[in-house]
Amino acid sequence: MRSTVLTDEPGQDAYKASNPGISAASPRRTGGDLVQLISPEGERISHPEFDLWVSDVTDEQLCSLYEDMMVIRRIDAEATALQRQGELALWPPLLGQEASQIGSGRALRDDDFVFPSYRDNGVAYCRGVEPTDLVRAWRGNASSGWDPYRHNIATQQIIIGSQSLHATGYAMGIQHDGADSVAVAYFGDGATSEGDVNEAMVFAASFQVPVVFICQNNHWAISEPVRIQSHIQIADRASGFGIPSMRVDGNDVLAVLAVTRIALDRARKGGGPTFIEAVTYRMGPHTTADDPTRYRDANELEDWAAKDPVTRLKALLRTKGLLTEEVEAKTQAKADEVARSLRAGVINMPDPAPLDLFKHVYSTPNSWIERQKDHYSRYLESFSGSTPEGAL
């Protein structure tokens, strides 16, 4: 895990969990108002209720958030290039969503458990996953790039929204254990139209389990705009399940940090689930196999470029006098180094052995898999030409 984890500990006394089930009356439910602590121009906006939750964040930590966002943006760019160069089969870019992922990911404790979607590479980075491991599955070298229990983050879910069920189930387990850790599900705006997410919210509310649903509303479910998917704000969908929700500027790393801490605190104290809608924007394509210019207005992209999460944090740091040459150089060096090691790691990644396919199907011996493995190994041997009999 990262050494400078920004947990919600400092804010514990500052907030009392609201009565779950009356989300409409919840003071945390902001309706159309976006929680914002840094304006797109980089001004720090005062919002006493939420300021409390980030008042402990030191200058140094603010710089580290900036570094993380720069590094993950660089990882994202390098991985996109690697796909174009034939080194990765596919890559789902997160460009534009750095603040949503770093702000929430850095709020988590080591013993919290994350259930991410395929795009949440920034969150995985926060959990300590090595950059090369982030792309292992996208190169087709492994079913998962990392051991979920080592970093307390599950494998990236490709099926839209199903990880929300996993998170709710995990949270029910936490509840049974009597622990105060939290399960966190990450998904997008499109996933809220899926049955899985709705079922997860029903169960989360019924059992009042410690789960936080973080929905990165990046405005596009591949080519489907969010305005068609939901005629109300995504955050308001949670109200129907009796789950308190917050709508936050997903391009504002401080605001995301604040609302995530609030949600985590509520969950730890037995306050049940919270739904966070981080309003952000997918600046790139859905995946490297997608062409957003076919369905998206260029003006829209321009509007959102003006709200860029990295630019605004940079502006804030500059205003505060924190963005020294030293900090910039250090951040740049770190990003370059990570990109270099990612590229080298990818290019030198050994291909898996064919029989590795059977490795992680079951955790215990399984006769059916053993049989398939045996068949497959004999099939592979048939390429050697040393077994003419019986081999067609």
Added chain:
Amino acid sequence: MIKEFRLPDLGEGLTESEILSWKVAVGDTVALNQVIAEVETAKAVVELPSPFAGTVAALHEQAGSVVEVGKPIVSFEVDDAGAPPSAVAGSSEVASTESPAESAAKREPNLVGYGAVVEKSGRPARRQRMFDGGAAEREPVREPIPAVEPARTVETIAPLVVPNGPAAEQERPRSTPPVRKLARDLGIDLALVTGTGPAGLITRSDVQDFAAGSQSQLAVPELAPAAASAVGVSAERETHTPIKGVRKFTAAAMVQSAFTAPHVTEFLTVDVTPTMELLTRLKASREFAGYKLTPLTIAAKAVLIALRRNPTLNSRWDEGAQEIVQFNYVNLGIAAATPRGLTVPNIKDADKMTLLELSTALSELTDTARSGKTSPADLTGGTISITNIGVFGIDAGTPILNPGEAAIVALGSVRKAPWVHNDELAVRQVMSLSLSFDHRLVDGEQGSKFLADLGAILSDPATVMTMI
């Protein structure tokens, strides 16, 4: 050193892309990830970032050309120290020498989610992968390659991919991956090999035999021309017969029937011991002395009797006139295997014949058919048909209707079988009946009743007393 960049699969399962424009020219210095070209795939227009830092040595494809995945599009002159991975680890340079090109060629299109049309035009990416894999897999790590070698490697291997043009357009010969690899290694085009495995599958030994044959052909062409021509050449191993005559007519009729009339087939297995006993008795009788009585004769008579009670099976669907024609006579068709092929001559007004007359007519019909002298009149105007597949030792099948008819009965072979007879297990003579009918005309009820009647007669000829 020179490094090649091959066009990768930029989407999921794409086989080709069009180069819209080059952003660099030969001699340009490029940085890692600098955009070098704009490429349009079936899915998107994307920018290609350079995988190397160096100088552009050659552009292998023009802007506007459609390039197969895996083909080299650009070569770079790369400073040995400037290769990006070597900046991290000295040892990584060796592997990276081949990596982009190799993996681009090696990777099979991923069909998750989208799935482009494979083998749509030209040679698909998979072939590229296959032939390259063979060479590359054995030597995963190599010394840095001199400038000319990558191009030469491609040239020497490439001919194996498409040994001859037309073969690419044919359906891929059926075989297994190991055998395909063997053939590839031996430089054999599987389209020229005749498979001897199940359903024409080309086996390892077929390829080896072919290889041995080809070699001997090359080695001693003048000494043994006759032997050479007999070895492994398609003309000798396959016989090509023009589609014409009865075969052509049969094919057309069967296609027309099978795809016009909705066929339903029902089966019934019956104990025909009493019929066989009757047959023995009749053969011994004076009246039938000198006549040819077979199970087919009795079965034909039984069909005619059952038809009397179930006339819907003796009808025709007249699409043109939009009416159903029910025949009040029976022209009984008998499928006959003749040297020229299948014909179905029919016995006119068979329903009015006595068993003796029917037996005579059947004998004449089959004799005439076998001598190939069946008149066109005998081949037209049938109203229902019988096919006696039992003579081939077959039990049941799903016969296809003679066009214009509503039903066809297939008679299975009569064989001894364990059977419950009088509530005890006994060895009885058993026969399977298969009935196909045109469901436009005949419903399951009529078809089933007809088949049940037929079975009843054959299992107890005395029931005819109750039927007529």
